[in-house]
Amino acid sequence: MPSPDICLEARQLRLGHRARRGGGFTLACDNLDISIAEHEFVVIVGPSGCGKTTFLEAVAGLVPVADGALELHGRPIDGPGPERSLVFQHASLFPWRTVLANVQFGPQVQGRLDATARERAKELLDMAGLAHVADKYPHELSGGMRQRVNLARALATDPALLLLDEPFGALDAQTRENLQEELLRIWQADGVGNGKTALFVTHDVNEAVLLADRVLVFSPSPARIALEITIDAPRPREAAWRRSAEFLAYGDQILDALHPSRDTARNDDDDVSTADGEPATAADPLDAARLGAPAQ
Numbered sequence: 001m002p003s004p005d006i007c008l009e010a011r012q013l014r015l016g017h018r019a020r021r022g023g024g025f026t027l028a029c030d031n032l033d034i035s036i037a038e039h040e041f042v043v044i045v046g047p048s049g050c051g052k053t054t055f056l057e058a059v060a061g062l063v064p065v066a067d068g069a070l071e072l073h074g075r076p077i078d079g080p081g082p083e084r085s086l087v088f089q090h091a092s093l094f095p096w097r098t099v100l101a102n103v104q105f106g107p108q109v110q111g112r113l114d115a116t117a118r119e120r121a122k123e124l125l126d127m128a129g130l131a132h133v134a135d136k137y138p139h140e141l142s143g144g145m146r147q148r149v150n151l152a153r154a155l156a157t158d159p160a161l162l163l164l165d166e167p168f169g170a171l172d173a174q175t176r177e178n179l180q181e182e183l184l185r186i187w188q189a190d191g192v193g194n195g196k197t198a199l200f201v202t203h204d205v206n207e208a209v210l211l212a213d214r215v216l217v218f219s220p221s222p223a224r225i226a227l228e229i230t231i232d233a234p235r236p237r238e239a240a241w242r243r244s245a246e247f248l249a250y251g252d253q254i255l256d257a258l259h260p261s262r263d264t265a266r267n268d269d270d271d272v273s274t275a276d277g278e279p280a281t282a283a284d285p286l287d288a289a290r291l292g293a294p295a296q
């Protein structure tokens, strides 16, 4: 009997991709044991190509389980379902629908676009600071606004689990920072007591520390859990917290897990920060992200 507090559970989970021809199989995730509680915000980081998206897609029901178990509320995931919403890096809005009609799309296809759902869509737009563009079309919005619409749309179906795959990865640093704060605000305002359960993939270590209750660091491919770290900081997390020693220490732990050789290198070659703590150079995009510079 699954615990009522567990939203998602992976046990000894193996995932991969079968080649269209020749029957070959690329293993992407190996023996993953992950348990995500209701209302928890879990962020996954890991090297490029390690299997983060594959895991998210499996949770979305788009990649089949090769071995082990993957369960949502104690039931095996065997396909997509309305209780999970997926947000990608690029907002995939319908260009012929207004902003409001885009947000109402999910409830509409589910056949439950009643007065409550219409009101809820407006409320979400309001929460996302987009009430004033409800009647505009996607091409009339900035990239950041489009991604906010995308988030509102994902929340409009009232999913039990929100899946976000680098949702801010294509945005400039300033817009990304603003949207991280927006997301936290919406996430906190939207839940009962806490926010919705969320699983968020990013390459940006700062973003992970800011958003997460818990960060899972995936190893290089095939993904295993290299580090699991609880971000023990109260919410709401103010922007100033990003500059605290505690914040940077969390980032350092994550970077050390991503680059096990980094600890020694850092002692030998101190080029990631200057004496006054300002970033100088960062040879690695993940270091660059931690230091607030755009990833290469």
Ligand SMILES: Nc1ncnc2c1ncn2[C@@H]1O[C@H](COP(=O)(O)OP(=O)(O)OP(=O)(O)O)[C@@H](O)[C@H]1O
Pocket: 017, 018, 026, 027, 028, 046, 047, 048, 049, 050, 051, 052, 053, 054, 055, 221
């Ligand atoms: N549709 C597919 N068919 C075959 N192999 C795939 C497919 N999608 C991903 N892979 C392979 O699975 C592995 C994991 O890819 P995945 O996209 O999950 O990594 P990722 O950690 O999300 O990478 P990134 O951070 O670069 O987005 C890689 O070896 C990749 O080449």
